[in-house]
Amino acid sequence: xxxxxxxxxxxxxxxxxxxxxxxxxxxxxxxxxxxxxxxxxxxxxxxxxxxxxxxxxxxxxxxxxxxxxxxxxxxxxxxxxxxxxxxxxxxxxxxxxxxxxxxxxxxxxxxxxxxxxxxxxxxxxxxxxxxxxxxxxx
Amino acid sequence: xxxxxxxxxxxxxxxxxxxxxxxxxxxxxxxxxxxxxxxxxxxxxxxxxxxxxxxxxxxxxxxxxxxxxxxxxxxxxxxxxxxxxxxxxxxxxxxxxxxxxxxxxxxxxxxxxxxxxxxxxxxxxxxxxxxxxxxxxx
Numbered sequence: 148x149x150x151x152x153x154x155x156x157x158x159x160x161x162x163x164x165x166x167x168x169x170x171x172x173x174x175x176x177x178x179x180x181x182x183x184x185x186x187x188x189x190x191x192x193x194x195x196x197x198x199x200x201x202x203x204x205x206x207x208x209x210x211x212x213x214x215x216x217x218x219x220x221x222x223x224x225x226x227x228x229x230x231x232x233x234x235x236x237x238x239x240x241x242x243x244x245x246x247x248x249x250x251x252x253x254x255x256x257x258x259x260x261x262x263x264x265x266x267x268x269x270x271x272x273x274x275x276x277x278x279x280x281x282x283x284x285x
Numbered sequence: 286x287x288x289x290x291x292x293x294x295x296x297x298x299x300x301x302x303x304x305x306x307x308x309x310x311x312x313x314x315x316x317x318x319x320x321x322x323x324x325x326x327x328x329x330x331x332x333x334x335x336x337x338x339x340x341x342x343x344x345x346x347x348x349x350x351x352x353x354x355x356x357x358x359x360x361x362x363x364x365x366x367x368x369x370x371x372x373x374x375x376x377x378x379x380x381x382x383x384x385x386x387x388x389x390x391x392x393x394x395x396x397x398x399x400x401x402x403x404x405x406x407x408x409x410x411x412x413x414x415x416x417x418x419x420x421x422x423x
Contacts, residue, residue: 149310151336155293155366157411165409171383172287196368198289198336224410225363228293230334245309271303272362273295 150231154200159223162205169194229276235261288369292338297361300343307332367414373399
């Protein structure tokens, strides 16, 4: 049902500071330019590991959903896992058919394709993002 | 410096129950046989995603380091990230040279190659396992 692990979402109070660490770990070229996703209340930055990506996530705005996570985890930490699927609507029906809670309607995510989240309580405590694979890939 | 993401470690109170969920998500053949790692106080089970693995980790014994994590996260959740390196001793020197805290000496990990952990406070809140790539792979 699920495809490749597109990325691991890692929350941070400062993308700038985290990016410095990831440049050291994976090289300058691996760390992309940060950009804002105002609709989701986050600023993000993708880091290329050889077989997947790390998505650094910083709160954007007072209502950012990341504030609560950072209040509990001031040093930052793993926030979610994102898996690819070929068809976001088929995936939504599949999860709902299994009785798992899909959080809201599919919307455009950080990679420009539709995404939704599945409730962590239905995924062994792991907040899980489901993302339609970019066209032409996979 | 770091290579591929070998696995995402996910803590669970019950590998049996989690494995059921992952069989549904990735297919029966993707979920391996659980096995004990008494030296590390954990029972583990690897799940194959197309480009990486999920390592399910259950406490083994009263002194398991996973008890504390599950006390804070009763539903389970993301516990660590594991990256591959070609040479574990070179990696240890590299982290120490950057002033990052390596937790103990390299020891044999779940994949039969040497591993160590880096303190989460030095890795943006992410408990990080460094693992020597299996010979012939990479």
